Structures are given as C-alpha cells and as structure tokens.
Amino acid sequence: MKSVVKIEKGLEGVYFTESKICKVDGTLGRLCYRGYSIEDLAENSTFEEVSYPLLFGVLPKKGELNTFKKDLSDKRALPKEIIKIIEESVNKCDTMHILRTAVSALPLYDKNLDSKTSDKLQDSINLISKVASITATIGRYLYGKKYVAPNKNLGHAENFLYMLNGVLPSKKDSRILDKMMILHAEHSSNASTFSALVTASTLSDIYSAFTSAIGTLKGPLHGEADENALRMMYAIKDANNTENYINNALNKKERIMGFGHRIYKTYDPRARIIRSLLTEMQKSNNTEIKNITEIALAAEKMMIEKLGKSHGIWPNVDFFAGPVYRYINIPIDIFTPLFATGRSPGWCAHIIEYLENNRLIRPLELYEGKTNLHYKKISSR
Ligand SMILES: CC(C)(COP(=O)(O)OP(=O)(O)OC[C@H]1O[C@@H](n2cnc3c(N)ncnc32)[C@H](O)[C@@H]1OP(=O)(O)O)[C@@H](O)C(=O)NCCC(=O)NCCS
Numbered sequence: 001m002k003s004v005v006k007i008e009k010g011l012e013g014v015y016f017t018e019s020k021i022c023k024v025d026g027t028l029g030r031l032c033y034r035g036y037s038i039e040d041l042a043e044n045s046t047f048e049e050v051s052y053p054l055l056f057g058v059l060p061k062k063g064e065l066n067t068f069k070k071d072l073s074d075k076r077a078l079p080k081e082i083i084k085i086i087e088e089s090v091n092k093c094d095t096m097h098i099l100r101t102a103v104s105a106l107p108l109y110d111k112n113l114d115s116k117t118s119d120k121l122q123d124s125i126n127l128i129s130k131v132a133s134i135t136a137t138i139g140r141y142l143y144g145k146k147y148v149a150p151n152k153n154l155g156h157a158e159n160f161l162y163m164l165n166g167v168l169p170s171k172k173d174s175r176i177l178d179k180m181m182i183l184h185a186e187h188s189s190n191a192s193t194f195s196a197l198v199t200a201s202t203l204s205d206i207y208s209a210f211t212s213a214i215g216t217l218k219g220p221l222h223g224e225a226d227e228n229a230l231r232m233m234y235a236i237k238d239a240n241n242t243e244n245y246i247n248n249a250l251n252k253k254e255r256i257m258g259f260g261h262r263i264y265k266t267y268d269p270r271a272r273i274i275r276s277l278l279t280e281m282q283k284s285n286n287t288e289i290k291n292i293t294e295i296a297l298a299a300e301k302m303m304i305e306k307l308g309k310s311h312g313i314w315p316n317v318d319f320f321a322g323p324v325y326r327y328i329n330i331p332i333d334i335f336t337p338l339f340a341t342g343r344s345p346g347w348c349a350h351i352i353e354y355l356e357n358n359r360l361i362r363p364l365e366l367y368e369g370k371t372n373l374h375y376k377k378i379s380s381r
Helices: 038-044 047-056 062-074 080-089 095-109 120-142 156-165 171-184 191-200 206-217 225-236 239-251 269-275 278-282 287-311 321-327 332-356
Strands: 022-025 030-033
Touching (some): 030 038, 030 047, 030 269, 038 269, 047 062, 047 120, 047 171, 080 095, 080 120, 095 332, 120 206, 120 332, 156 171, 191 206, 191 332, 225 287, 225 321, 225 332, 239 287, 278 287, 278 321, 287 321, 321 332
Antiparallel strands (some): 022 030
8 A cells, every 4th residue: 555645845844953043934024134134134234243143143242243354354365276276167167166166175275174173163254254255256267367365454245346356346336245145144944055954964064065055056946046037137138128028938937037935925025125226226327237227127017916916926035136236247157156155154054053953864755666676687688
C-alpha cells in the first residue's frame, strides 16, 4: 500500500527553525530586523548600524559602532591573488560566477579557517567587508579599469562607490546606496539564506556556507530578478509601449520579473521605500533615467490593476531597484553581486544563530521509482 505523505513542494509553508533576526509579515506587508521596522532603519540608520544588530543582536553604542566600522574598514583591501582571479575571469563569464569563485578563494588568506577554532563573527566581518570590495572591483574590471584600494575614511556604501568609480562619491549617491544596502541586508529564510544554513548545518566552514548562498542567489527567481526587470524596461523602450509589452508577455505565460513573492501577498515594504526615490528620478535630465522611471511606474500601475488584489502579485524589492541603481550609475552587470553585498550580514547572522543550536538539515523525499529490479550485465541489456 502506498504511504500517505504530505509533500510541501518548495518547502512552502514549512517552519524548520526558530529565529530572532527578522520578521516578515507577508499579509500586512511588514518587515523588521531585530524588532526595528525597515522603514525606521532605512530612514534613520546606516548599513553598518543595521549590520551590527543583525550580527550581535542589539543596536550598537557609539564606541561599539566605531569599532565595528574600523573592523570592516581594516578588512577591505583585497589580496592580490583575489584581484587576479577577477582580472582573469571578467568578461568571460557571469559576474556572479566571479563573485562566487573569489569568495570561495578567500579562506586561502584566512589563517584561522579551521572551523573549530575560527571566530565566526570575525569571519563574518571579513566576508561583509570583502564581498563589497570584490563586487566593486568586478565592476571596475568590467570596464577595463584597475583595482582601487579602499579609502579608510569612508563608510561602507561610500567606499563601495569609491572603489567602483575611483573618485569620491557624492553624499547623495552614497546615501541612496546605503539605503539600498539596508533594504537588502536581511530577509529571513529566503532561498539563499536557507542554502547557507544547509551547508553550515554540516559543520562546514562559514566561507563554504556563504559560497552556497551566492550560488543560490544567482537564479532569476531570486537575486537576478532586479537585473532582468531592468532588462525588460530597456526592451519596453517607451512607457507608452508598456501595456502592450506586458500583455504579450503574460499571454505567453511569462513571468514579469520584480513582481510576486513567496511570502508577500501584498506590496513588499522594501519596494515601497525604493519607489519613493522615483519621484526625484522623474525629474532627472538623464534620458535613460527618466525613461526607465516612467516605464517602471507604468508597469507597476498596470500589474497592480491586473494581478495585484486579484492574484496577490505585487512589486517586490527587485522591481524598482534597477532604475535606482542606474540613477547612481551602477552597471547592470553587477546588480546581483551588489544584492549579495547587501545581504552579507543577513547570511552571516543566520549562520551564526543556527549553529548555536545546530541540527543537520536533512529533509526527506518520497521515493516513487522502481524497486526489486535485478541487475543485468551490460552485454545482455
Ligand atoms: C518570486 C516567485 C518565484 C514566487 O513564486 P511562488 O510563490 O512560487 O508563486 P507561484 O510560482 O506558485 O505563482 C503563483 C501564480 O502566480 C503567477 N506568478 C507569480 N509571479 C509572477 C510574475 N512575476 N509574473 C506573472 N505571473 C506570476 C504564476 O505564474 C502562478 O500562476 P498560475 O497559478 O496560473 O500557474 C514568483 O513570483 C516569480 O517568479 N517572480 C518573478 C521573479 C522575481 O521577481 N523574483 C524575486 C523575488 S524577491
């Protein structure tokens, strides 16, 4: 007799652990990190100030924040071998392959890698710091430019733009990127965080867990959606063409990137915050920015009317991210590595928390293949 097993495809609706890091309310469209609302953090905080409670549990006092910033800053420079990996692989493959490869090479330069003695908090700071430097450096080499050493006087987002462009960024651009990084810093047990935990739960090392997360983030159903959403806006070309383009795509049963979410069945609160930046972008003198902003707003209006309330498909964090990144002149090819850069503290926080009460993650699958077959030698098959 066939056993009755309830299968939750994609582990949808399945709780696998407890956590005190992040709460996502997909019905009300609310998100908080360590108890603080995303709106409050995005408005008043910085990426470093948000990363600290993700890792350490509480908001930092001034001295603690300064030490944390200094630790991040001290770890920003890339070993020459990592720069060489970037230099040799750029324009040969997807930037996420380069990021994953470079991050998986970082332990070669970490003397405390042995998972029993390594300090996971220090490793986390190293990863948060270096992933930003790697991403910025990939961006430079993509355009035939050379590595720029980090500037110790700059904050995380500011330094990212400095290492990417080789010039001091404006306060305005730095603040926009800082906000984007805050919005991407954490999002509970999304696919990439879960895959980091699967790896960590075997008591492998944090670099391996982090590398698993990068590989998972790469997919178009997860981190690559912001890039693909922007590519769609470029393909639409003109806001007046939006309705036609999207109707065609939907008729062909294609998914519109940057819409829909496994948890949010309402407007993603991060998308709402990012959208608020578009008012200013509508006034831009830059034709590209003005155009993609109008297309994004037209697509949002149409999708909400068509699939919002009726199907629970609303804009997610990725939809407006592309136009905003372009507004601060970030190349499209590093959008997904930049997502990883922002998500680094979230990945690390979950790895550390999960290991405090580790249980090997090993779900079951229901075998539906044949049994009791008899092996036939190759000559008689
Ligand atoms: C994120 C995502 C994978 C979540 O999907 P999910 O919870 O597995 O939802 P499902 O795939 O079960 O989708 C349910 C229905 O909505 C439709 N749907 C979901 N997202 C859609 C989208 N972006 N565009 C058009 N239709 C969509 C599905 O086709 C499905 O329709 P059906 O029931 O007629 O087959 C999905 O919404 C998606 O592919 N979005 C685009 C990629 C993206 O923006 N990812 C970033 C997420 S932050």
